[in-house]
Amino acid sequence: MMPDLGKYAFAVLASYGLSIALIAGLLALSFWQRLRVKRALDEVEARTGRGTGDG
Amino acid sequence: MIALLTRDLRLAFRAGGGFGLGLAFFLLIAVLVPLGVGPEGATLAKIAPGILWVGALLACLLSLDRIFALDFEDGSLDLLATSPLPMEGAVAVKALAHWLVTGLPLTLIAPVLAVLLNLPVAGYGWLVLSLALGTPALSVIGAFGAALVVGLKRGGLLMSLLVLPLYMPTLIYGAEVVRRGAAGMAVATPLALLAGITAGVLALLPFAAAAAIRVNLR
Amino acid sequence: MSIWEYANPKKFMQTSAWALPWVLGATVLCLGVGLVWGFFFTPDDYKQGSTVKIIYIHVPAAMMAINAWVMMLAASLIWIVRRHHVSALAAKAAAPVGLTFTLIALVTGAFWGQPMWGTWWAWDPRLTSFLILGLFYLGYIALWSAVDNPDTAADLTGVLCIVGSVFAVLSRYAVNFWSQGLHQGASLSLDKKENVSDVFWLPLVICIAGFVLLFLTLVLMRTRTEIRARRLAALLARERLA
Numbered sequence: 445m446m447p448d449l450g451k452y453a454f455a456v457l458a459s460y461g462l463s464i465a466l467i468a469g470l471l472a473l474s475f476w477q478r479l480r481v482k483r484a485l486d487e488v489e490a491r492t493g494r495g496t497g498d499g
Numbered sequence: 500m501i502a503l504l505t506r507d508l509r510l511a512f513r514a515g516g517g518f519g520l521g522l523a524f525f526l527l528i529a530v531l532v533p534l535g536v537g538p539e540g541a542t543l544a545k546i547a548p549g550i551l552w553v554g555a556l557l558a559c560l561l562s563l564d565r566i567f568a569l570d571f572e573d574g575s576l577d578l579l580a581t582s583p584l585p586m587e588g589a590v591a592v593k594a595l596a597h598w599l600v601t602g603l604p605l606t607l608i609a610p611v612l613a614v615l616l617n618l619p620v621a622g623y624g625w626l627v628l629s630l631a632l633g634t635p636a637l638s639v640i641g642a643f644g645a646a647l648v649v650g651l652k653r654g655g656l657l658m659s660l661l662v663l664p665l666y667m668p669t670l671i672y673g674a675e676v677v678r679r680g681a682a683g684m685a686v687a688t689p690l691a692l693l694a695g696i697t698a699g700v701l702a703l704l705p706f707a708a709a710a711a712i713r714v715n716l717r
Numbered sequence: 718m719s720i721w722e723y724a725n726p727k728k729f730m731q732t733s734a735w736a737l738p739w740v741l742g743a744t745v746l747c748l749g750v751g752l753v754w755g756f757f758f759t760p761d762d763y764k765q766g767s768t769v770k771i772i773y774i775h776v777p778a779a780m781m782a783i784n785a786w787v788m789m790l791a792a793s794l795i796w797i798v799r800r801h802h803v804s805a806l807a808a809k810a811a812a813p814v815g816l817t818f819t820l821i822a823l824v825t826g827a828f829w830g831q832p833m834w835g836t837w838w839a840w841d842p843r844l845t846s847f848l849i850l851g852l853f854y855l856g857y858i859a860l861w862s863a864v865d866n867p868d869t870a871a872d873l874t875g876v877l878c879i880v881g882s883v884f885a886v887l888s889r890y891a892v893n894f895w896s897q898g899l900h901q902g903a904s905l906s907l908d909k910k911e912n913v914s915d916v917f918w919l920p921l922v923i924c925i926a927g928f929v930l931l932f933l934t935l936v937l938m939r940t941r942t943e944i945r946a947r948r949l950a951a952l953l954a955r956e957r958l959a
Binding site: 714 | 872
């Protein structure tokens, strides 16, 4: 299944691995920030009854 | 405008005004680098143009937060904003004051430090010329950086992060002038580009800096 | 129906709400197809061996690192001129994405360069320019974080982005002047002179499309978060006053 990367296996796999890790990290961070803000906003909107229902 | 200039100059030369600190820092760099790199003449001669330029640039950076911060804190900047003098003019004058107090002295003392760094003789004239042309740009770019962070309590480090990348083109061409001049090669291209950047920056950045100050005074 | 309607935060939130799943889906599709094809189903280069597979991440990331800044510049100009908050927030949202792409370009470049040039780093014009670009991103992000008032932050970072863009171009030429390079010249040009061989080209184009879509997904999501955060701050401020 895995192609024969030869002597460059480390370079190729490290590149792909680190890049995917960086993108995954950014996605995770963005999701976490989104969740945190959404929760806080929903809470405040429920309190003040000022919901905009913009999902 | 003259009044503003003389006021800023007088403030800078007073005790505690910070004059001389930049020079002392520049001297220290000229001492630290050989200590770090080794005393071998040939090595120092090779890196002298770059070290002198980086040293001048860092020494300029030191006194930049004084340009606006003190006036911002005591309200003088607000007064300046309401005065008939346009903010762009005020920025230009303050950058000029900064250059007279920092950039110009650095330019004049550089040949002495070049001796410490074993700069080839042919490079001395080009050193002074390149610094004379480049340090005004450093003052104006620095004024822009200072204007961005004037509202912040501890803006100094952030200002360095913002300003140092903007210094890079001037640094590259300035050091290149000295390097080529020291080797006896033609310097026309980097010299012209250095002057061009300074001219462009002098003409345009005061507007950006003034805009930033107005934003921070809101 | 003008694009300026999306300057209205509510309109932006509504439209992005239904668009986001589609953009995300397209991203997964393009990146999935492109990377799998590139990694598993392309031959080795006769000169570069299997390291040529790094191209499928390195080139798209590098292109998007630059495009992200261009988008931030456009968004900053729109904010300064037309005062649309969505624009300012979109620029803020895009910056970490651009920084990440710059990092990916530098890191994959280093892993590619090590076996090919024998060094992890070289002060070659392109690498140096990307390093400087990374510093610009850092400064921009730092300024947003440092300033409390959101409108002030938007204005200051907007001006910084505009001035920074001029200096980014200046730096590019200065760095070219300063050094001759190891990095190969542009090989994706339409005139096919120094072109990447066709067998690598199609998966590469799909990966580029994938990275564009990834950028779009992240910026849409992050801008939505910024808009919510702004609304949150406004509501909290109102609560405090009441």
